[in-house]
Amino acid sequence: MQMEKHSELFNEIDEIVHPNSIALVGASSRGRLYWLKSIIESGFEGAIYPVNPKVDGVMGIKFYKNLLDLPGDVDLVIVQVPAAVVPKVVQESVMKNAKCIVIFSSGFSENSEEGAELEKKLVKAIRGTRTRIIGPNCVGIYCPESRVSFRPDTCMEPGPVGFISQSGGHAINFAIVGKSIGLLYSKVFSYGNACDLGSPDFLEYLAEDEKTKVIGMYIEGIKDGERLIKSLKKATEIKPVVVWKGGRTEAGARAVASHTGSIAGSAKIWDAVFEQTGAVKVKDFEELLDTVSVFVFCPPTTSKNLGLVSISGGTSVSNTDFCIEEGFNVPELSYKTREKLSKFVQSMGTSVKNPLDLAGSYNYPGVLENVLGILGEDQNIGSVIFDVQVQYTILVEKLADAQVSKIIYSGMLEGCKKIRYQSNKPVLIILPRTFYEEELKKVRNLFINEEFPVFPSITSAAKALRNFIKYNKRKGE
Amino acid sequence: MQMEKHSELFNEIDEIVHPNSIALVGASSRGRLYWLKSIIESGFEGAIYPVNPKVDGVMGIKFYKNLLDLPGDVDLVIVQVPAAVVPKVVQESVMKNAKCIVIFSSGFSENSEEGAELEKKLVKAIRGTRTRIIGPNCVGIYCPESRVSFRPDTCMEPGPVGFISQSGGHAINFAIVGKSIGLLYSKVFSYGNACDLGSPDFLEYLAEDEKTKVIGMYIEGIKDGERLIKSLKKATEIKPVVVWKGGRTEAGARAVASHTGSIAGSAKIWDAVFEQTGAVKVKDFEELLDTVSVFVFCPPTTSKNLGLVSISGGTSVSNTDFCIEEGFNVPELSYKTREKLSKFVQSMGTSVKNPLDLAGSYNYPGVLENVLGILGEDQNIGSVIFDVQVQYTILVEKLADAQVSKIIYSGMLEGCKKIRYQSNKPVLIILPRTFYEEELKKVRNLFINEEFPVFPSITSAAKALRNFIKYNKRKGE
Numbered sequence: 001m002q003m004e005k006h007s008e009l010f011n012e013i014d015e016i017v018h019p020n021s022i023a024l025v026g027a028s029s030r031g032r033l034y035w036l037k038s039i040i041e042s043g044f045e046g047a048i049y050p051v052n053p054k055v056d057g058v059m060g061i062k063f064y065k066n067l068l069d070l071p072g073d074v075d076l077v078i079v080q081v082p083a084a085v086v087p088k089v090v091q092e093s094v095m096k097n098a099k100c101i102v103i104f105s106s107g108f109s110e111n112s113e114e115g116a117e118l119e120k121k122l123v124k125a126i127r128g129t130r131t132r133i134i135g136p137n138c139v140g141i142y143c144p145e146s147r148v149s150f151r152p153d154t155c156m157e158p159g160p161v162g163f164i165s166q167s168g169g170h171a172i173n174f175a176i177v178g179k180s181i182g183l184l185y186s187k188v189f190s191y192g193n194a195c196d197l198g199s200p201d202f203l204e205y206l207a208e209d210e211k212t213k214v215i216g217m218y219i220e221g222i223k224d225g226e227r228l229i230k231s232l233k234k235a236t237e238i239k240p241v242v243v244w245k246g247g248r249t250e251a252g253a254r255a256v257a258s259h260t261g262s263i264a265g266s267a268k269i270w271d272a273v274f275e276q277t278g279a280v281k282v283k284d285f286e287e288l289l290d291t292v293s294v295f296v297f298c299p300p301t302t303s304k305n306l307g308l309v310s311i312s313g314g315t316s317v318s319n320t321d322f323c324i325e326e327g328f329n330v331p332e333l334s335y336k337t338r339e340k341l342s343k344f345v346q347s348m349g350t351s352v353k354n355p356l357d358l359a360g361s362y363n364y365p366g367v368l369e370n371v372l373g374i375l376g377e378d379q380n381i382g383s384v385i386f387d388v389q390v391q392y393t394i395l396v397e398k399l400a401d402a403q404v405s406k407i408i409y410s411g412m413l414e415g416c417k418k419i420r421y422q423s424n425k426p427v428l429i430i431l432p433r434t435f436y437e438e439e440l441k442k443v444r445n446l447f448i449n450e451e452f453p454v455f456p457s458i459t460s461a462a463k464a465l466r467n468f469i470k471y472n473k474r475k476g477e
Numbered sequence: 478m479q480m481e482k483h484s485e486l487f488n489e490i491d492e493i494v495h496p497n498s499i500a501l502v503g504a505s506s507r508g509r510l511y512w513l514k515s516i517i518e519s520g521f522e523g524a525i526y527p528v529n530p531k532v533d534g535v536m537g538i539k540f541y542k543n544l545l546d547l548p549g550d551v552d553l554v555i556v557q558v559p560a561a562v563v564p565k566v567v568q569e570s571v572m573k574n575a576k577c578i579v580i581f582s583s584g585f586s587e588n589s590e591e592g593a594e595l596e597k598k599l600v601k602a603i604r605g606t607r608t609r610i611i612g613p614n615c616v617g618i619y620c621p622e623s624r625v626s627f628r629p630d631t632c633m634e635p636g637p638v639g640f641i642s643q644s645g646g647h648a649i650n651f652a653i654v655g656k657s658i659g660l661l662y663s664k665v666f667s668y669g670n671a672c673d674l675g676s677p678d679f680l681e682y683l684a685e686d687e688k689t690k691v692i693g694m695y696i697e698g699i700k701d702g703e704r705l706i707k708s709l710k711k712a713t714e715i716k717p718v719v720v721w722k723g724g725r726t727e728a729g730a731r732a733v734a735s736h737t738g739s740i741a742g743s744a745k746i747w748d749a750v751f752e753q754t755g756a757v758k759v760k761d762f763e764e765l766l767d768t769v770s771v772f773v774f775c776p777p778t779t780s781k782n783l784g785l786v787s788i789s790g791g792t793s794v795s796n797t798d799f800c801i802e803e804g805f806n807v808p809e810l811s812y813k814t815r816e817k818l819s820k821f822v823q824s825m826g827t828s829v830k831n832p833l834d835l836a837g838s839y840n841y842p843g844v845l846e847n848v849l850g851i852l853g854e855d856q857n858i859g860s861v862i863f864d865v866q867v868q869y870t871i872l873v874e875k876l877a878d879a880q881v882s883k884i885i886y887s888g889m890l891e892g893c894k895k896i897r898y899q900s901n902k903p904v905l906i907i908l909p910r911t912f913y914e915e916e917l918k919k920v921r922n923l924f925i926n927e928e929f930p931v932f933p934s935i936t937s938a939a940k941a942l943r944n945f946i947k948y949n950k951r952k953g954e
Contacts, residue, residue, distance in 0.1 A: 037876055083825065106826030106836075110790075137826065153872065153912075167791020169866075176868045179912040220794060246794040249801035251832075254809075258828035259790030284799060285909070286934055313587075313736030314644020317697060317723040322761060324726035332731075348560065349583030349614065351735035355728075359583075389646075391653045395630065399514055432762070433933065435656040437918055456910065456933065457763055 006208055013197070013205040016100040016132065017143040017187055019075035021047035023067060023096075025089050026081035026105075033058065035078050035104070041152035049074060067092040075099045076148070078140060083107030083118055086136065090125045100132045100197075102140030109193050109261030110137055116261065119195050126196065137260060138192030139168035142175055144185060145211070151175065159184020160213035160296055162206035164199055166191060166220040166260050167246070173285065174216065181293055182448035186212040193261050198223065200231040207235035214295040216288055217243045217279075221262025225273075232277035240295050240471050242280040244288045245270045278474050280467050290455055290464035297453040298426035300477040302469055303382020305329045307375040308355035310387035311362040316355035319387060319430075319458045326462040330354055337378040344370045354381075363396045365407045372415025376423035383426040384419050385461055388412065390431070390439045409446055416452055426468075428461045429454045483685055490674070490682040493577040493609065494620040494664055496552035498524035500544060500573075502566050503558035503582075510535065512555055512581070518629035526551060544569040552576045553625070555617065560584030560595055563613065567602045577609045577674075579617030586670050586738030587614055593738065596672050603673065614737060615669030616645035619652055621662060622688070628652065636661020637690035637773055639683035641676055643668060643697040643737050644723070650762065651693065658770055659925035663689040670738050675700065677708040684712035691772040693765055694720045694756075698739025702750075709754035717772050717948050719757040721765045722747045755951050757944050767932055767941035774930040775903035777954040779946055780859020782806045784852040785832035787864035788839040793832035796864060796907075796935045803939040807831055814855040821847045831858075840873045842884045849892025853900035860903040861896050862938055865889065867908070867916045886923055893929055903945075905938045906931045 006014070024035045027050035036050055036058070048061070049070050055063045064070055067077070067089065077093040079086055083105050093101045109116040119136065126133060134140050139150035144158040150168070154175045161183050165171035171190035178185070186209060189202045199219055206212045215235060222228050235241050247256035247264030256264045274281040282288045306328050308319050320330045333341070333354045341352040344367050349359040356375065361367045375384055397405045419427040429447050431454050434440055447454050455461040483491070501512045504527035513527055513535070525538070526547050532540045541547055544554070544566065554570045556563055560582050570578045586593040596613065603610055611617050616627035621635040627645070631652050638660050642648035648667035655662070663686060666679045676696055683689045692712060699705050712718050724733035724741030733741045751758040759765045783805050785796050797807045810818070810831045818829040821844050826836040833852065838844050852861055874882045896904045906924045908931050911917055924931050932938035 034876060107824075111825065151872070152875065165791070167789060167794070169787075169789025170791035170795075172868070173789075173792075173866070173909075176912050177910050180910065180914070218791065220791075244795075246791065246798060248798045251801050251807040252794050252798035254830070255790070255794040255797045255828070255832050255834070258830060259794055259834060284795060284934070284936060286936070289910075310646075312644060312646025312650075313732070314642070314647035314695065314697075314723065315650075317644070317729050317732040317736055318647075318721075318761060320732045321723060321725045321729035324728050330728040330732075347584075348588065351732070353731070353735060355732050357732070357736060389650070391649070395628070398629065399511060432650070433654050433657065433766075435653050437657070437914065441914055457761070459761060459763070 007204070009201060010205050010208040012132065013201065016076065017141055017148065018146045019046060019099065019148065021049065021074045022076045022078065022148070023049040023051055023070060023074045025051040025067060025077060025079045027052050027055070027063065035080060036061070038149055038152045042149035042154065043147040043156055045147060067096055070096060073097040077101045078104060080104040083115060087118065087121045087125060090122050090133070094126060094129045094131045098131050100134060102138065103133060103135035104139060106137040108136045110259055119193060123195050133196035134189070135192045136195065139171055139190040142171070142185065142188040150190065155179050155184065157184055158186060158211065160186060160211070161216065161292055162186045162209065162212035162214070163188040163216040164191070164202040164206065165189065165218040166194070166199065166262070167218055168192065170218045170285065174289065177289060181289065181454055182451065183293060183296065194223065200224065200227045203231040203235050203241070207238050213239055214292055215239060215241045216292045217241060218246060218288070219243065220246045220256040220260050221264050229273055229277055232273070232279050236278040240280055242282055242288060242291050242295070242467070243274060244282045244284065278471070280471050282467065286460055287463050290460045291467045293453040294426070294428070294464040294468040297451050298468065299420070299424050300472045301382045301426055302473045302477065304469060305331050305380055305382040307378065307381040307384040309358065309372065309375065309384065310355065311358055311389055311392050313351070313357040313359070315387055315389070316351065316357040319385065320355050322458050323385070323462050326466050328462065331380050333378055334380060337374060340374045341371060363393055363404070363408055365404070366411060368408065369411040369414040373418035373422065376419030376425055381425070383428065383465060385428045385430060385458065386416065387430040387432070387458065388443060389434070390436050390443050391434050394436050394439050409443060413446060413450055417450065426465070427452060428465060430458055430461055431455070432457055484681070486678060487682055487685040489609065490678065493553065494618055494625065495623045496523060496576065496625065498526065498551045499553045499555065499625070500526040500528055500547060500551045502528040502544060502554060502556045504529050504532070504540065512557060513538070515626055515629045519626035519631065519633055520624040522624060544573055547573060550574040554578045555581060557581040560592060564595065564598045564602060567599050567610070571603060571606045571608045575608050577611060579615065580610060580612035581616060583614040585613045587734070587736055596670060600672050610673035611666070612669045613672065616648055616667040619648070619662065619665040627667065632656050632661065634661055635663060635688065637663060637688070638693065638769055639663045639686065639689035639691070640665040640693045641679040641683065642666065642695040643671070643676070643739070644695055645669065647695045647762065651766065654766060658766065658931055659928065660770060660773065671700065677701065677704045680708045680712050680718070684715050690716055691769055692716060692718045693769045694718060695723060695765070696720065697723045697733040697737050698741050706750055706754055709750070709756050713755040717757055719759055719765060719768050719772070719944070720751060721759045721761065755948070757948050759944065763937055764940050767937045768944045770930040771903070771905070771941040771945040774928050775945065776897070776901050777949045778859045778903055779950045779954065781946060782808050782857055782859040784855065784858040784861040786835065786849065786852065786861065787832065788835055788866055788869050790828070790834040790836070792864055792866070793828065793834040796862065797832050799935050800862070800939050803943050805939065808857050810855050811857060814851060817851045818848055840870055840881070840885055842881070843888060845885065846888040846891040850895035850899065853896030853902055858902070860905065860942060862905045862907060862935065863893065864907040864909070864935065865920060866911070867913050867920050868911050871913050871916050886920060890923060890927055894927065903942070904929060905942060907935055907938055908932070909934055
C-alpha cells in the first residue's frame with residue numbers, strides 16, 4: 001500500500017478491507033457459526049471476537065457478552081442480530097472505533113416502512129464518526145489478501161478481478177463459480193441496501209487499486225446517479241468495468257424492491273449510462289463471468305476476424321453461424337496458410353478453409369499443436385476459438401487402449417500457447433456439456449492452469465469476445 | 478412392429494434399423510476397429526461380418542476377404558474404405574441383397590467435382606434394386622432397440638426421442654450429451670450428403686414410429702424442398718418436430734458446402750418453412766437439446782405465467798428479468814397463496830410475492846417440499862422454474878456437520894413431484910455452473926431419475942419453455 005498517492009476514500013476503504021481485528025456480533029451455534037467459520041477457515045490472522053451474551057465459548061474460542069466488553073478497539077464488526085437490535089450494535093461499534101460495520105441482518109428498507117425508519121437510524125448513528133457501514137442486507141467483504149471472506153470455501157489466492165455486487169447471492173456465486181474457470185479475486189464487495197457505502201464508493205476504490213485489473217459489477221438500483229456516472233467514466237478510463245444491471249423489467253424491478261429496497265430505474269436510462277461511460281454492458285450472470293474472463297486472460301485485439309477450429313463439420317457450421325450472427329467474420333484463410341495446414345490435415349472429410357474441420361486428423365499426435373500455431377500466424381485472423389470435445393478423445397483412448405489422450409491434450413495446449421506467445425492473439429476454449437464430466441473437468445483444469453479462458457458454449461465465448469472487442473475499439477487499443 | 482398399417486417407406490426404413498446381420502467393410506486395426514467395437518459393445522445380437530482382405534482375424538473374430546465371400550446375404554453394410562473403392566462395395570452389397578449401405582467414407586460431393594461424380598455412380602448402382610444408401614460422409618444409425626450404434630458408448634436403453642442429423646458430429650454429440658440430462662432415444666439417423674435416403678425419408682419414418690414421441694433435426698441443406706415441407710407439416714400434426722438449421726449465414730453456408738456438399742439456402746426461406754409447417758425452430762445445439770427435453774419431460778401448457786423459486790434475491794431479480802424479456806409473465810401471487818407460503822418462509826430477508834426468494838429458509842427441512850407444492854397450486858401459475866444452487870446446500874452440510882443435504886434434496890424432489898402430479902404443471906430445474914461439480918452431478922441425477930428436465934441456466938430453460946408453449950398454442954392444447 002502506497003497510501004500517499006491515493007484519495008482519502010481509497011485509504012478509508014483499503015483500511016476496511018485490511019482489518020487487524022474482527023468482531024462477530026450475533027455469532028450463535030443455532031446459526032451454524034456461519035460467520036465465525038468463514039473468518040477462521042479463510043485464515044484470518046488478526047484478533048477474532050465473537051459476541052453473544054448467551055454463549056460462553058465454542059470450538060475453544062472465547063465469546064464476549066457485549067461489544068463494549070472487548071479488550072480494545074475493533075476494526076471490522078460483522079452483525080447478524082435481528083434488525084431491531086442493530087442500531088444498538090452500531091452505536092457500540094462507533095464507541096469501539098470500528099472502521100466499518102458489515103450488516104448481514106435484513107429487515108430494513110427492503111422489507112417495510114418500519115425497516116426503512118430503522119435504516120435511517122443506522123446512518124444517523126455513524127454521522128460525524130470515522131465508522132462506515134456496508135449493508136444492511138448484504139454479505140460484505142471477500143479479500144483474499146487480508147484473508148477475510150464471506151464464505152468458508154472461497155479461494156484465498158489473490159488475483160486481478162474486483163467485483164461489486166448489490167446482491168449477496170451473486171457475490172457468492174461469482175466467487176464460487178469463478179473458482180471453476182480460474183478467476184482469482186482482489187476484492188469482492190456485497191453492499192445490499194447501501195445505506196452508507198455504495199457502488200460508486202467501491203468503484204472509485206477498485207479503480208484506484210493497483211491490484212485490480214478488471215472490475216465486475218451487479219447493480220440493482222442507485223441513489224446518486226450522477227455520482228455513479230462520474231465514477232464509471234473515471235474507472236473505465238483506467239480499466240474495464242463490466243456491468244450487469246438487475247431489474248431491467250417491471251417484474252424484475254418489483255423483485256429489486258423486495259430484495260434491496262432499491263428503485264431499479266428505466267432500462268433505457270441505464271443503457272444510455274453504459275454507452276456514455278464506456279462501461280461494458282452484460283445481460284446475465286453467465287455473460288458477466290465469461291466477459292470478465294476474456295478481459296483477464298486475453299491480450300487486447302480489435303479484430304473481428306475469427307479462426308474457428310473443431311473436430312466436426314457440423315460444429316464448424318454451427319459455430320460459424322453463431323459467430324457471424326454476433327457480428328464476427330470467419331474469413332477464408334490465405335492460400336499460404338492453407339498449404340501449410342494441409343501438411344498436417346488429411347484431405348478427406350476435413351476442411352482447412354476456416355472454419356477448420358479436422359475430423360479424423362484431430363486426434364493424431366502433433367496435428368493440433370501445428371494446426372493451431374499456423375492458424376494463429378495468419379495475419380487475417382484476430383482471435384482463435386477452439387472447440388474441444390472430450391467425447392472424441394476419450395473414445396480414441398478407449399479404442400486404442402493407450403495413453404494417447406495425454407499426448408493429444410498436451411498438443412492442444414502447445415498449439416494454444418503458440419497462438420498466445422508467438423502470435424500474441426486471444427484464444428478461447430470451448431468445452432461443451434458432455435456425459436464425460438470428469439474428463440471435461442480434467443481438461444478444463446489443464447487450460448485453466450495455463451491461464452486460457454474456458455467457456456461452456458460457442459454462444460458464451462462469442463458474446464464475451466464481442467464485449468471485449470467493443471471495449472478495446474473504444475479505448476483505441 | 479405392426480407393419481400392416483404402415484407406409485412402404487416406414488417398413489423399408491424399419492427393416493434397415495432392425496438388421497439381422499451387419500457387414501463392416503474396411504474394418505482395420507489401423508482404424509482402431511471403431512466400427513467393429515461400436516457394434517460389438519452396443520450388444521448387437523445378429524451376425525457380424527468384418528471385411529478386410531489384409532486381415533485374417535482380430536479379437537477372435539473371423540475377417541472376410543470380400544463381401545461376396547460372406548456365407549449368405551447381409552442386411553446392413555457399413556463402409557469405411559477410401560472413396561474410390563466405394564462404388565465397387567456398393568455393387569457387391571446389392572449382390573448380397575443388402576437392405577442398406579451406410580457410407581462412412583468421405584471424399585464425395587462435399588470434397589470435389591470428381592467426388593460428386595463418384596457419388597452419382599453410387600446412386601446409379603442401387604437404382605432399381607431393393608438396396609438403399611445412407612450417406613456418404615455420415616455415421617448412420619443408432620437404434621438402442623436393435624442394439625445398433627455408431628459409437629461404443631451410447632446408452633442402449635430405448636426412449637422416446639428420435640433425431641435426424643445431417644452432421645455425424647451433431648448426431649454423436651446429441652446422443653452423448655443427451656445421456657447427461659436423461660434423454661433416451663428411439664432412433665438416431667446421421668445422413669451426410671444424402672445421395673439416396675435423406676431428411677424427409679427419416680422424418681416420415683419417425684412420424685409414423687409409435688416409439689418416437691419427439692423428433693429433433695439438424696439440417697444443413699435439402700434437395701427436394703417441397704417434399705421436406707410436406708413431411709414437416711405431416712409430422713408436426715402428429716408430434717413435435719424441433720429443427721435446428723445450420724448454415725444460416727454466408728460463411729456458415731460455405732462451411733456447409735465443405736461439410737456435406739449441400740446448398741444451405743436463405744435463412745428467410747427457412748424461417749418461412751418453420752412458420753408454415755409448425756416445426757419448432759431452434760438456433761443452436763443447446764437450445765435443441767433443452768427444447769427436446771421440455772417436450773419429453775413436461776405436461777403440455779399454454780400459460781406464460783411463471784412461478785420462480787431460488788435461494789437468493791439477486792438470482793430472483795435476474796431470473797425474472799430474463800423470463801420477462803423472453804415474453805413470460807411473473808405474476809404476483811394471490812393473497813391466499815402468500816398467506817400459505819408465509820407459514821413456511823421466515824419474514825426477514827425473503828420474499829413470497831413471486832419471484833420467491835427463500836434465503837435462509839431454503840435450507841430448512843420441510844420448507845421446499847411445501848413451498849413448491851403451494852406455488853404449483855396457485856391458479857395464476859402455469860409453470861414453475863426452480864433454481865437449485867448446490868453451493869448453498871453443500872455449505873450447510875459442511876457447517877452443520879450433518880447429513881442435512883439429503884433431507885433438503887429429498888424435500889426439493891417431493892415439492893417438484895407435487896407440482897407435476899397434483900397440479901399437472903411443468904417444473905424446470907436450473908442447475909447452474911458451480912465449483913462443486915460432483916455435488917451438481919449428484920443432484921442432477923436425482924432430478925433426472927424422477928424425469929424432471931434440467932438446465933444449466935435460466936436462459937436455456939426459458940428459451941426451451943417458450944418454444945414448448947408456442948408449439949402447444951398452435952396445436953390448441
